[in-house]
Amino acid sequence: MIHKEDFDQRLKELDWTLYRLAKEFAEYRAVGGDISPASRYHSSISKAIESPGKSRLETIEDIVQVLNGELTILWEAEKVVTIRLEDETLEALKQRAENHGKTINEIAKQLLLQAMSGFTAQKSKQLNLVMAEEAKIYRSFHPVIASAYSAVHQWLSEIPEAKGYKELDYSEDISDSLDKADLKSTAFQFYALFARNYFEVAHILDNVINSTRLVHSIKYNPRIYLLDVGCAMGAATAAFIEKILTLPKEGIQSKRIEIVCVGIEPNIYSYAIYKKMMQELQEKIKPFNIFLEFKAINEPLSQATLTTITYLKNKLNDKDSTVKALSNFFW
Structure with a gap:
């Protein structure tokens, strides 16, 4: 039988909060790329962990899967329930070993001992902990986007005014945070x-924008204009950039692709995070022959509209530009 302590130990090993588990659970159960908010599952997961024996098997099985484990029932002479936990990926083990100045074997042994300490030694139980080299990934950031996203978090972690932002609880603090104007x-x-x-925008782009048609447009006019109103710290722009990064290379292999992006954000702190995200992406996509130019606007919408029109007119009148029309315009 699975006990609450088993889950508590696993969450401690992974250094996950209950909110982080609910967030991963929501992504795991996403259908067609549509990801529900973590708050939808927060309460049910909390109850399942508190009383595993009273919860639906489907819920328990999905929680175990999200925790990189596998729930298996073996029918033998005696009923034996085996929980096989697939721990960190090999790459994550390497990273943790580097961070702690230890070998991979030492880290693996440490994780094994931690996992085993959460289970009571009983004859009716059998524990197998399997170190796995691959984790199951259903949809993830493009590596370039992931790198930029991590860089922004690193930047935020070094700002005193943002200290502790990852420790806030989604179910209790998200509504209040939406009403506050602080970093x-x-x-x-x-x-x-x-x-x-x-991921919501990425799903829409996958289903709305025909990649073949976009490649054809870029082939003859390799400049894209993107207007992001209420840019929400760059999520939509980043998803669009991923779309360009993952286009078939035939026909645009040697093309220099330009993305001219205007982001309008009235919140000064969201505006700052958006600028940082764009700066990171700007550098990270250059090796792919994609060049990002962005204009971040921190003004009320009426004034921002005029600023945007002026900016785009200047782009069209740029003497160094051979493109004199706003083709390939997305907003």
């Missing part, structure tokens, strides 16, 4: 909502 609350929104907004 810590805005950083928490970036942490809690960026992925959901990103």
Whole structure:
């Protein structure tokens, strides 16, 4: 039988909060790329962990899967329930070993001992902990986007005004954070909502924009204009950039692709995070022959509209530009 302590130990090993588990659970259960907010599952997961024996098997099985484990029932002479936990991926083990100045074997042994300490030694139980080299991934950030996203979090972690933003609880603090105008609350929104907004836009782009048609357009006019109103710290822009990064290379292999992006954000702190995200992406996509130019606007919508029109007119009148029309315009 699975006990509450088993889950508590696993969460401690992974250094996950209950909110982090609910967030991963929501992504695991996403259908067609549509990811529900973590708050939808927070309460049910909390109850399942508190009383595993009274919870639906489907819920328990999904929680175990999200925790990189596998729930198996073996029918033998005696009923034996085996929980096989697939721990960190090999890459994650390497990273942890580097961070702690230890070998991979030492880290693996440490994780094994930690996992085993959460289970009571009983004859009716059998524990197998299997170190796995691959984790199951259903949808994830493009590596370039993931790198930029991590860089923004690193930047935020070094700002005193944002200290502790990852420790806020989604179910209790997200509504309040949306009403506040301070860096810590805005950083928490970036942490809690960026992925959901990103994957929602990525799903829409996958189903709305025909890749073949986009490749054809870029082939003859390799400049794209993107207007992001209420840019929410760059989630939609990042998803669009992923779309360009993953286009078939035939026909645009040697093309220099330009993305001219205008982001309008009235919240000064969201505006700052958006600028940082764009700066990171700007550098990271250059090796792919994709060049991002962005204009971040922190003004009320009426004034921002005029600023945008002026900016785009200047782009069209740029003497160094051979493109004199706003083709390939997305907003």
